[in-house]
Amino acid sequence: MAAVALADRLATGTVLGAEGYVFELERRGYVKAGAFVPEAVLDFPDAVVELHREFLRAGADVMVALTYYAHREKLRQVGRESDLEAMNRQAVRLARQVAAEGGALVAGNVCNTWAYDPRDAATAGVVRAMYAEQLGWAADEGIDFVIAETNDYLGEALIALEVIQELGLPAVVTLASTQPARTWDGYDYVEACKILADHGAAVVGLNCDRGPVTMLPLIARIRDAVDCAVAAQPVPYRTNETSPTMESLRAEGSGRVFPLALDPFSCTRFEMADFAVAARDLGVTYVGICCGAGPHHVRAMAEALGRTVPASKYSPSMDLHPILGTAAPSRDRDVLDAWNVSP
Ligand SMILES: [Zn+2]
Numbered sequence: 605m606a607a608v609a610l611a612d613r614l615a616t617g618t619v620l621g622a623e624g625y626v627f628e629l630e631r632r633g634y635v636k637a638g639a640f641v642p643e644a645v646l647d648f649p650d651a652v653v654e655l656h657r658e659f660l661r662a663g664a665d666v667m668v669a670l671t672y673y674a675h676r677e678k679l680r681q682v683g684r685e686s687d688l689e690a691m692n693r694q695a696v697r698l699a700r701q702v703a704a705e706g707g708a709l710v711a712g713n714v715c716n717t718w719a720y721d722p723r724d725a726a727t728a729g730v731v732r733a734m735y736a737e738q739l740g741w742a743a744d745e746g747i748d749f750v751i752a753e754t755n756d757y758l759g760e761a762l763i764a765l766e767v768i769q770e771l772g773l774p775a776v777v778t779l780a781s782t783q784p785a786r787t788w789d790g791y792d793y794v795e796a797c798k799i800l801a802d803h804g805a806a807v808v809g810l811n812c813d814r815g816p817v818t819m820l821p822l823i824a825r826i827r828d829a830v831d832c833a834v835a836a837q838p839v840p841y842r843t844n845e846t847s848p849t850m851e852s853l854r855a856e857g858s859g860r861v862f863p864l865a866l867d868p869f870s871c872t873r874f875e876m877a878d879f880a881v882a883a884r885d886l887g888v889t890y891v892g893i894c895c896g897a898g899p900h901h902v903r904a905m906a907e908a909l910g911r912t913v914p915a916s917k918y919s920p921s922m923d924l925h926p927i928l929g930t931a932a933p934s935r936d937r938d939v940l941d942a943w944n945v946s947p
Pocket residue numbers: 624811812813839894895
């Protein structure tokens with residue numbers, strides 16, 4: 605199945621993105637929390653393929669090559685610098701393999717490097733070289749566009765954008781929004797998106813960190829400020845005004861819950877479906893989900909956007925449930941009462 609280009613999809617409908625690969629593969633036992641380096645790309649490629657396929661079946665339009673944190677700085681930290689090229693190339697091959705099964709697009713992926721320092725001009729060159737080698741390999745393997753994401757600094761995002769443009773590829777550039785209003789180099793998030801759009805990014809916006817409730821108001825302001833397409837990919841966690849990001853969420857008595865104890869704050873599939881519709885209604889054309897995502901979220905989002913996807917074959921039919929469905933009246937009264945006890 606041939607893939608329709610990103611620009612055409614954005615012009616005619618909503619592109620659905622599914623990310624959070626590193627988080628999900630960590631939960632499945634294939635990625636080490638802390639470092640969060642996607643070693644599974646080389647060590648357990650079948651696990652990566654499986655997750656790609658689950659997101660594809662759930663309706664994702666883009667298979668994002670799992671090169672998040674597969675950059676030189678991170679691989680050095682885990683002692684796998686010699687695997688750098690193999691990991692980056694293999695990640696694109698796995699994404700391509702699954703994308704071809706459903707006409708999805710393939711995105712190359714770079715992220716914040718932790719090597720950028722706006723006060724030290726030399727770091728810009730280091731970052732640029734890291735992006736250039738990762739994306740050079742990705743372009744060589746064959747990608748449709750690039751997502752540069754979780755950018756804490758506008759300066760670092762602009763370096764990624766430049767490298768992507770030098771490769772002649774469309775760029776989706778999204779910011780991390782861990783601070784209340786500004787990037788780490790002091791740009792208001794809305795202004796930063798405007799600058800990225802002015803520099804030629806095809807899509808700008810936010811991903812990760814914020815849940816739907818705290819991302820939407822900021823996204824609405826970004827949507828109003830730029831002419832290009834906008835992306836919104838929140839984490840499926842119940843962030844709020846006091847704790848606008850998953851990093852700032854706190855559980856009573858036990859303190860910080862990021863990143864390993866976020867489960868009680870998880871959004872349901874219905875909340876993510878509502879988010880998808882709300883984002884679309886704001887004029888967001890690249891709607892997605894980030895760390896914490898499961899295929900059930902993605903399918904619910906796709907269906908809320910009016911689609912029937914391969915995994916819809918197994919979407920809920922609660923009328924078939926023995927207690928909650930149409931057969932319930934034939935059940936023993938005591939059984940029904942046990943389900944209906946209210947405190
Ligand atoms: Zn994320």
